[in-house]
Amino acid sequence: MIANRISQFLPSPTLSLNATIKKMQSEGQEVINLTAGEPDFQPPQILKEALVKAVQEENHHHYTPVSGIVELRQAIAQKYKQENDIEYTPEEIIVGTGAKQVLHNTLLSLVNPSEEVIVHTPIWSTYIEQIKIAQGIPVLIDLKPPFQLRAEDILPKISSKTKVLILNYPCNPTGMTIDTPELEKIAGLAIKHNFWIISDEIYEKILFDRRKHTSIASLGLDTKNRTLTVSGLSKSHAITGWRLGWGCGPKQLIEAMTNLQSQTTSGASSIIQQAAISAFLDTESSIRMTQAYQERRDFLVRELSQIKDLDVFTPHGTFYLFVGISKLLNSKYPNSAAWCQGLLEKQRVAVVPGESFLAEGYFRLSFAASISDLQKTVKRIQHFCSSINS
Numbered sequence: 001m002i003a004n005r006i007s008q009f010l011p012s013p014t015l016s017l018n019a020t021i022k023k024m025q026s027e028g029q030e031v032i033n034l035t036a037g038e039p040d041f042q043p044p045q046i047l048k049e050a051l052v053k054a055v056q057e058e059n060h061h062h063y064t065p066v067s068g069i070v071e072l073r074q075a076i077a078q079k080y081k082q083e084n085d086i087e088y089t090p091e092e093i094i095v096g097t098g099a100k101q102v103l104h105n106t107l108l109s110l111v112n113p114s115e116e117v118i119v120h121t122p123i124w125s126t127y128i129e130q131i132k133i134a135q136g137i138p139v140l141i142d143l144k145p146p147f148q149l150r151a152e153d154i155l156p157k158i159s160s161k162t163k164v165l166i167l168n169y170p171c172n173p174t175g176m177t178i179d180t181p182e183l184e185k186i187a188g189l190a191i192k193h194n195f196w197i198i199s200d201e202i203y204e205k206i207l208f209d210r211r212k213h214t215s216i217a218s219l220g221l222d223t224k225n226r227t228l229t230v231s232g233l234s235k236s237h238a239i240t241g242w243r244l245g246w247g248c249g250p251k252q253l254i255e256a257m258t259n260l261q262s263q264t265t266s267g268a269s270s271i272i273q274q275a276a277i278s279a280f281l282d283t284e285s286s287i288r289m290t291q292a293y294q295e296r297r298d299f300l301v302r303e304l305s306q307i308k309d310l311d312v313f314t315p316h317g318t319f320y321l322f323v324g325i326s327k328l329l330n331s332k333y334p335n336s337a338a339w340c341q342g343l344l345e346k347q348r349v350a351v352v353p354g355e356s357f358l359a360e361g362y363f364r365l366s367f368a369a370s371i372s373d374l375q376k377t378v379k380r381i382q383h384f385c386s387s388i389n390s
């Protein structure tokens with residue numbers, strides 16, 4: 001009864017894991033849930049007030065232009081000019097219902113059946129499933145620790161069918177970013193071999209140790225003309241549920257995405273778009289959240305590094321820690337899925353197995369959680385690891 005295309009891709013793994021945890025919690029079990037990819041902070045007050053105003057006073061209740069209200073696209077253009085050194089016009093910007101939807105529209109607008117899309121792993125698995133939905137072929141770069149993407153890793157994956165390279169930095173799940181000299185080399189490859197870049201920079205504001213983010217589209221017109229920069233407010237402003245994201249790129253691509261969106265979701269929510277304009281007046285809250293994440297990262301890296309046989313890699317940004325457990329796999333826990341299931345059942349700590357990011361032998365822990373939960377987590381992981389070793 002159900003169309004074949006649905007069985008061609010996997011549903012979101014973190015969503016189903018969260019359903020299991022919610023069930024355990026509803027049965028009265030105290031689970032520390034470190035699976036979710038969302039901030040544990042409240043959105044800035046200015047955003048909440050702008051939303052109420054959009055509803056109560058300004059009455060923004062009707063359809064908007066498909067690609068988004070011009071005031072919001074202007075605010076996004078201004079952000080890229082000031083913060084990222086890229087000049088976009090509002091016609092080069094589309095607003096969608098979350099970065100996820102924008103990515104889906106981009107892949108559907110760029111990729112023909114059988115064309116190849118290069119993706120570095122470990123990675124957020126949504127890209128892979130969306131490539132399959134677009135009938136493209138995912139071509140994977142299997143990065144090893146410390147998971148830094150280099151142009152030389154991309155080169156052997158390029159073929160005559162390569163249409164797109166997807167970059168995600170800082171990266172979900174490794175937290176690693178890409179430095180400017182490497183981005184220059186990657187841009188050089190895209191120009192030489194004539195492929196597109198989709199650059200998902202949704203974690204750009206969450207960088208530690210005074211690292212600066214460089215958008216690959218800022219590296220020159222040749223690069224900008226073949227890049228779709230994707231971002232949104234979900235992570236930077238703690239409004240994952242509001243569903244607002246955007247893509248910036250060449251006008252022709254934005255027009256194609258707008259046509260597609262006009263026959264699917266139409267414009268994003270009118271009141272959310274209106275409120276989102278005020279997010280660009282608030283630069284403080286993402287700085288504050290990032291400081292808190294950095295303290296938690298430092299705590300976790302220090303404490304978890306002391307646990308025998310865990311491999312801890314210090315993330316440059318995001319709120320994720322990607323931890324190696326291959327030395328702790330055995331006949332009882334032969335893979336990361338079984339290991340994470342064991343940790344959940346024995347110690348009531350939920351983390352996401354590496355398989356969900358196309359990387360066996362790891363788990364992803366989200367430190368968008370209170371320091372007291374993270375302190376308990378360290379103890380519980382310690383107990384679980386020593387029970388395996390004994």
Ligand SMILES: Cc1ncc(COP(=O)(O)O)c(C=O)c1O
Pocket residue numbers: 037097098099100101124168172200202231232233234240243244245
């Ligand atoms: C790398 C990456 N891109 C995009 C998204 C989706 O963002 P949005 O909530 O705007 O759809 C996520 C969410 O987890 C993500 O990790």
